[in-house]
Amino acid sequence: MHRSQAEQAADRVRSAILDGELPPGSHLDEGGLVGELGVSRNTLREAFRVLAHEGVVEHLPHRGVFVRRIERAEGHHIYAARRHLECGALRDLAVRAQPVDARLIDAVDAAVTRAEFARERSDWRTVGSANAEFHLRLAALGENPIVDRMMRTLTVEVRLLFLGTGDPLEVHARYVDENRRIIDLVRAGHFVRAAAAMELYLLRAEAHIVRDESGPEGFVTEL
Template sequence: MAQPAVGSVVETLRQRILDGAMAPGDRLDEVRLGGELEVSRNTLREAFRVLEHEHVIEHRPHRGVFVRRLTAREAREVYAMRRLVEPGALREAAVRRLAAQQLPTAEQGPFERAWERAVSEVVRAVGQGQSGVRAGDFGAVGTANGRFHLAVAALSGNDVIVRTVRQLLTEMRLLFLVADSARDVHARYVEDNRRIADLIVAGELVRASVAMEDYLFRAERHLLSDC
């Protein structure tokens, strides 16, 4: 019991589902899964409660839990939400930076170091996406894309925003499981990510915000065109 069991069960199941090991609509049998993961039904059920609240699974009383199946409508809703939060996070980052410049010079150093670290994570995610495209590894491209958007959200310095974006990105992965275009939809936008990252590095955060909104509009149209 190095790590509490429920936590690792949650991680295992989430990864299995988001990696496509189980298809949307599949039922998760308590006794079978319990035997497979070597945990009791009670522990498994605690994990189910967490995943249900993450919207990864759906709980139908007395019927079991199922891998969530997202509708086209939900896809539109998630994108609409992302258009509010992600560009907003960049505007938040902009005012945060402005505010930092009016701090006593003693406190500007630590802030600047934290800022550079956050920006470098954005740049790193873009790099991973690019090398993923070159290697033809679309799974890696998808992972890198998630890291990019999470890193951008983190620029806001706002944990509430970050955890909301993380939630939305999880639901996006659920979406890509059923979308035919999932294979190349990420790859197609690696260049967009780079452009946004360039603006961030240049300190042009408001322009980055606009570019992000534009990207989200196009990505939504692209994805919804085939599902």
């Protein structure tokens, strides 16, 4: 599918933001980006509109366009939405009681493996992107395109939230092993246990990321 210049420009700006090159609160200099991206001001402004619709940037009157900063209250809403979508997708697999496409499970597993290898290299940026892919792929097990679309939007907000918390090692390192345990439960067909594990995981992650507290020590290991 052919993508317009504005969409391509939005892709590049979005990638720079989600890779941490443009942190939350950064002012997006229109003149500099026009030269860097090789597009017109009108094209860049259309790209900004795309990104604003996605919640990646925000336009502040008389000040310009800025990378969106997620406030604490929004962080709680983000985690509530994650619990609805991700845990709901896993519970739905149990309700349907039908085999899950093994290729979809393999895709979730591959995301976890990528995070594990990146962790060994202390490549925390890759760990972060692999963790995001894990959650997207996990929700996609239900093969519901509406859930997939909602998860893609939510994942951008999650990444922005993480970027505002600081050290990527502190943000991502502790979750890799839990991702592995959850996909192992899914592969074994224990969907209700996987949903319960994911709910506890997200509650503790919310306490860690949004409240800046450690929450209850450790993760539940037997469900």
